[in-house]
Amino acid sequence: MTYALPPLNALRAFEAAARHLSFKLAAHELHVTPAAVGQQVKALEARLGVQLFERLHKQLILTAAGQAYLPGISEGFRHIAEATSQLKPAGAMQLQLGVHGSFDLRRLDLAAFRSTHAEIGLRVLQPAGLHELVEGKVDLLIARGLRHHPGYRCERIDEGSGGGDWLVAPEGTADCPEIVSFRVWLRALPAAKPLANRRPRLVGGVGS
Missing domain, CATH: 1.10.10.10 (Winged helix-like DNA-binding domain superfamily/Winged helix DNA-binding domain)
Incomplete structure (x- = not known):
């Protein structure tokens, strides 16, 4: 057909x-x-x-x-x-994680993530910011103080009233399996608290 x-x-x-x-x-x-x-x-x-x-x-x-x-x-x-x-074989799903320069990667226990998620090929780019996410150089970003950006899902990954660290993903791919797996991993880390999910208010516009 x-x-x-x-x-x-x-x-x-x-x-x-x-x-x-x-x-x-x-x-x-x-x-x-x-x-x-x-x-x-x-x-x-x-x-x-x-x-x-x-x-x-x-x-x-x-x-x-x-x-x-x-x-x-x-x-x-x-x-x-x-x-x-x-259809993809083990390790075929690729996840490029961007991380701001002052973030301590030891908090993420990435070796343990890779060992328990053999289906995901995780790569880390540090330092990285919103520019790399918008340009498609990373799929997911841990950013400092980025509480809101139109078209992106921003979820706080630590406690406190200051700028803090936020997990940022494009709305269109925020629920892809590899991103969901990493989000769940963050929630399960011993020092982590449930992510505070803040979906941005989207204002429609032909050129806006």
Whole structure:
């Protein structure tokens, strides 16, 4: 059976933009420019012959067609990700962790993580910051004092009222198996407390 499918990149652009209601935040997630996301969505709309978004002044809204289309596309990507995860041999899932320069890596007991998670190839980049995360050089970041950033999930990993250390991941990949495994590992460390999950409030906008 031959499947009549639109281009994958166009579907990814639509799905990310629909979740964020913002071309700019979708662009951050996909590591492209907002203009590229907008062009991909426009090409998808032309191919389908339907309008998926209402482009208002500084606001992006799903049309009825877009709302009906999104669940199936999101579910399709989830099935692809799960099938890929099951297919990969041990160590095939790669996780690039970025860590700010003053963080003591001994807190993470990375040797024990690697020994108990043979399916994940963990690499660490230190020092690293938000720039490396946005540019796609790391998949996950331990940052100092980054309590909120649009399009990213920020979860505190220590106690206190100061800046503290935060685990930061793009909203679109924050629930990927390898990131979930590392998050669970952090929670289980003897000195760790449950992560304080703060999902950022996303403000939609065509170019915002």
